[in-house]
Amino acid sequence: MPEPKEMQDNHPMPHIALKDVTKEYPAPQRGHAPTVAVDRVSLEIEKGDVFGIIGYSGAGKSTLVRLINALEPATAGSIEIDGTDITRLSAARQRQMRTGIGMIFQRFNLLSSRSVRRNVEYPLEVAGMGKAERRRKALELLDFVGLADKAGAFPEQLSGGQQQRVGIARALAADPPILLADEATSALDPETTDEVLDLLAKVNRDLGVTIVVITHEMEVIARIATKVAVMDRGQVVEAGETYSVFTNPQTATSRRFVRTVVRNLPTGDELTELRAQHEGRFFTISFTDEGATEARVFGALARAGVDFNLVYGGVDSIQGRVYGLLTIAVRGDAAAVDEAVSSIGSGVTVEEVHA
Numbered sequence: 001m002p003e004p005k006e007m008q009d010n011h012p013m014p015h016i017a018l019k020d021v022t023k024e025y026p027a028p029q030r031g032h033a034p035t036v037a038v039d040r041v042s043l044e045i046e047k048g049d050v051f052g053i054i055g056y057s058g059a060g061k062s063t064l065v066r067l068i069n070a071l072e073p074a075t076a077g078s079i080e081i082d083g084t085d086i087t088r089l090s091a092a093r094q095r096q097m098r099t100g101i102g103m104i105f106q107r108f109n110l111l112s113s114r115s116v117r118r119n120v121e122y123p124l125e126v127a128g129m130g131k132a133e134r135r136r137k138a139l140e141l142l143d144f145v146g147l148a149d150k151a152g153a154f155p156e157q158l159s160g161g162q163q164q165r166v167g168i169a170r171a172l173a174a175d176p177p178i179l180l181a182d183e184a185t186s187a188l189d190p191e192t193t194d195e196v197l198d199l200l201a202k203v204n205r206d207l208g209v210t211i212v213v214i215t216h217e218m219e220v221i222a223r224i225a226t227k228v229a230v231m232d233r234g235q236v237v238e239a240g241e242t243y244s245v246f247t248n249p250q251t252a253t254s255r256r257f258v259r260t261v262v263r264n265l266p267t268g269d270e271l272t273e274l275r276a277q278h279e280g281r282f283f284t285i286s287f288t289d290e291g292a293t294e295a296r297v298f299g300a301l302a303r304a305g306v307d308f309n310l311v312y313g314g315v316d317s318i319q320g321r322v323y324g325l326l327t328i329a330v331r332g333d334a335a336a337v338d339e340a341v342s343s344i345g346s347g348v349t350v351e352e353v354h355a
């Protein structure tokens with residue numbers, strides 16, 4: 001018998017492992033190239049992760065989800081769940097495997113003619129569970145998502161956030177170890193989004209469910225994902241701990257994304273206005289919770305004896321951790337300014353903002 005993977009290399013087996021996964025769709029017309037929706041993607045998702053997959057529309061995120069739950073076959077590559085390559089399973093085994101993966105959707109996909117409780121019961125009914133047992137399970141889940149008092153209501157009587165909470169209860173009905181959330185908060189307002197994200201964090205924390213969050217909303221990732229992969233044109237262009245990808249993006253695509261969520265960087269127009277108001281050279285100084293503080297940055301500049309102003313910025317919270325971004329205007333002769341800026345020391349990144 002072959003050794004389990006954990007024994008071979010002392011590295012715990014990833015919960016979900018994608019290796020060189022490609023998905024091509026045939027060309028819409030003869031003579032055209034096929035669409036490569038997912039292009040040689042490799043990813044490892046550990047048990048208990050809240051793993052974000054982010055990318056602009058058309059990047060291949062939804063296709064990736066359909067591959068992970070075997071709704072569509074991959075063109076190439078392997079997708080292992082707990083060491084089993086699901087791309088090689090029979091259709092019957094794939095169906096069985098799919099009961100271990102809960103799904104929630106942007107449009108909630110509730111059945112309008114069924115009560116909330118009977119929506120949650122639905123997957124259990126399909127699986128052949130007895131009436132009393134599935135009723136008990138549905139009520140327990142509705143209690144968990146904070147909707148015990150809505151069991152008899154119908155979906156249209158609920159707010160969007162409440163409907164998504166029913167969707168989450170239904171997705172958890174079969175006690176799946178994995179939950180896939182495809183744009184689950186994209187149809188919700190910011191307040192309701194927070195409510196649903198808090199619930200997903202509780203599902204992860206209290207039930208130990210591994211959650212894969214697909215979204216184009218960077219804020220969602222900043223709030224709940226511990227790890228993130230950034231997709232662009234079918235490829236994963238960067239993957240890592242969310243805090244590190246946000247504070248130190250390594251690719252141009254990730255940098256562009258991060259800028260959509262980080263509030264403390266002036267946009268082009270704001271920068272033009274700031275330059276009209278403030279003399280001197282502009283620098284953006286960024287620091288993480290492992291580096292400097294605002295006080296240290298200002299202290300160093302004051303000690304260097306240059307004249308400076310904070311023109312923009314502040315401190316953001318990413319995954320509950322500090323990320324500072326300060327844009328300053330510094331006046332003085334070139335050498336003095338360079339020396340002052342370099343005296344801020346380690347733990348900060350200083351970038352001159354050129355006009």
Ligand SMILES: Nc1ncnc2c1ncn2[C@@H]1O[C@H](COP(=O)(O)OP(=O)(O)OP(=O)(O)O)[C@@H](O)[C@H]1O
Pocket residue numbers: 025026035036037055056057058059060061062063064216
């Ligand atoms: N069934 C299909 N047949 C042909 N092309 C498809 C199919 N599904 C997706 N595509 C193409 O694959 C690419 C990736 O699409 P996908 O929906 O996975 O991206 P996405 O990142 O989820 O974007 P969105 O957020 O807009 O859904 C796109 O170019 C899309 O047109």
